[in-house]
Each structure stands twice: as C-alpha cells, then as structure tokens.
Amino acid sequence: MKILMVCLGNICRSPLAEGILKHKAKKEKLNIIVDSAGFEPYHVGDPPDIRSQKIAQAHGIDIAKQRARLFKYDDFKNFDKIYVMDENIYDLVMNMAKTNQDKNKVDFLLNLLVPNQNLSIPDPYYDNINGFENTYNLINKACDKLIEKIKNKTI
Secondary structure, three states, X not given: OEEEEEOOOOOOHHHHHHHHHHHHHHHOOOOOEEEEEEOOHHHOOOOOOHHHHHHXXXXXXXXXXXXXXXXXXXXXXXXXXXXXXXXXXXXXHHHHOOOXXXXXXXXXXXXXXXXXXXXXXXXXXXXXXXXXXXXXXXXXXXXXXXXXXXXXXXX
C-alpha cells in the first residue's frame, strides 16, 4: 500500500500526516509507503515548518528530514491512495486526474472520520502553536482510522 498526503505548501499539514502515518505503521509493523506533496513551489526542498516539527516531536515523531516537493501527475501512478487536506487541494488534484482510476484514488483525509462530509483540516500556517496542535490532533485521529482500515484490508 502506497499513500500520499497532499496540502498546499507541503510544509505544515501533509508532512505531519506523512510523519504520523509512518510512525503508526511502524508501531503496527505494517509494510506501507507514505509520502507527502504540495502545490505551491515556494518551499520545494525545504524541511517542514518548525512549528510542525515541534508538534510532531512533542508526540515522539521526527519529521525534520522530510523535504517539500510538488504534486505531479506520476503520483497517480505511484500511489494507491491520495489524501487531501482541504477542498482547494481536492480541486487541484482532481483537475490533474486524467482517468476515473486516477479520480478514485483521491479522498479527503477527514472522510476517514466523518465519511462523505469532505471536511477540511485547517491550515495552521498563519496560526499560533495551538493551531498546529489542533491540526495534529485531527490528522492523528484520521490516521488511527486509516491504520485500522489497512489492518482490516478495507481500503
């Protein structure tokens, strides 16, 4: 199973999602590949936002070695599932999809918690550390559900 997490800049939400899911998969001894990407080129090659790193570290997860990259069409071929953080990202990903198979790989991460609601994970970039903690908690709960689905082979 190969999973891609996608947000706008690939420095706040999707790196947290990548790190959280990798951490949980390792604990559960699941053989999955997790990556993250974004759509804005401003941060390509940069590590995650220091606040994302601090929140992850506070929960025992090191995301400092991750580097921001852009979402590309080949990601549809290289990943089984593509989880987006909000409606804007969903639209950007879907606009790049060429086939129904591509489109069927895409979903909102929070749909794992509240199916078919297409809810957004707030972007904490312009928020304080509490916003990053809130974002972490939402992603963490969604990743718990995702791990459960992977273990039960319902994804």
